[in-house]
Amino acid sequence: MIVTIDGVAASGKSSVSSGVAQALGVPYVSSGLLYRAVTLLGLEAGADLAQPGALLPLLSGVRLEPLASGNRVWNAVHDLTADLHSTRVDTGVSVVAALPEIREWVDAQLRALPAPLVAEGRDMGTNVFPHAPHKFYLTASPRVRAERRARERPEDIPAIEAALTERDRQDTTQSAPAPDARIIDTGPLTLQGVIDTILEHLR
Numbered sequence: 713m714i715v716t717i718d719g720v721a722a723s724g725k726s727s728v729s730s731g732v733a734q735a736l737g738v739p740y741v742s743s744g745l746l747y748r749a750v751t752l753l754g755l756e757a758g759a760d761l762a763q764p765g766a767l768l769p770l771l772s773g774v775r776l777e778p779l780a781s782g783n784r785v786w787n788a789v790h791d792l793t794a795d796l797h798s799t800r801v802d803t804g805v806s807v808v809a810a811l812p813e814i815r816e817w818v819d820a821q822l823r824a825l826p827a828p829l830v831a832e833g834r835d836m837g838t839n840v841f842p843h844a845p846h847k848f849y850l851t852a853s854p855r856v857r858a859e860r861r862a863r864e865r866p867e868d869i870p871a872i873e874a875a876l877t878e879r880d881r882q883d884t885t886q887s888a889p890a891p892d893a894r895i896i897d898t899g900p901l902t903l904q905g906v907i908d909t910i911l912e913h914l915r
């Protein structure tokens with residue numbers, strides 16, 4: 713079984729997917745972490761993030777470890793996970809995610825993972841796992857998402873909201889919900905409420 717949970721930036725994909733996966737006793741896969749890892753390695757190498765030829769050679773040791781408790785991304789023996797949600801990675805990742813060659817690389821990593829799993833991102837239900845039997849798409853207003861993110865990062869809410877809106881714009885191409893995805897407005901719901909809503913639909 714594969715469950716896909718897509719949605720816009722900071723809509724709760726990772727937190728919800730982790731909760732659903734733990735309730736089901738299966739791993740969850742955070743596809744955004746792979747795009748973030750490519751971006752981080754490109755930044756550290758001083759590479760042009762718009763050039764796939766400069767990025768692909770950096771990826772031979774990259775591996776996603778999907779754990780129900782949370783994903784880890786390794787580059788050979790180096791754990792990159794703690795450095796994947798920095799502001800500089802946030803700023804560059806949409807450029808990387810727009811590259812077809814990088815999307816092909818990420819898709820291949822994801823499809824190589826064994827089912828069952830919960831997969832979260834932008835295009836899990838449309839592109840990576842189009843035949844998944846259970847698809848969900850999370851939304852919330854930019855302001856609600858910014859307020860939630862502000863609890864994680866000491867930045868002011870209007871600045872976070874502007875950054876999220878810009879990332880939504882940059883990610884538009886790959887972020888449309890699958891026609892057969894169940895869309896959930898998470899604004900009125902608690903985190904556990906979203907998890908419970910999805911589990912109800914899976915029963």
Ligand SMILES: Nc1ncnc2c1ncn2[C@@H]1O[C@H](COP(=O)(O)OP(=O)(O)OP(=O)(O)O)[C@@H](O)[C@H]1O
Nearest residue numbers: 720721722723724725726727860861898901902903
């Ligand atoms: N329904 C909710 N109610 C309250 N807080 C929530 C809800 N869903 C998620 N959160 C919180 O919002 C923040 C962002 O959630 P999360 O990181 O899971 O979003 P995301 O979509 O994976 O983000 P990104 O697109 O940056 O990967 C986290 O602090 C999370 O705990």
Ligand SMILES: Nc1ccn([C@H]2C[C@H](O)[C@@H](COP(=O)(O)O)O2)c(=O)n1
Nearest residue numbers: 743744747805806809833834835883
């Ligand atoms: N399946 C995916 C997952 C992520 N992206 C892009 C969109 C974001 O700009 C970036 C990081 O994702 P996040 O960790 O914020 O979920 O990667 C994508 O294009 N496709």
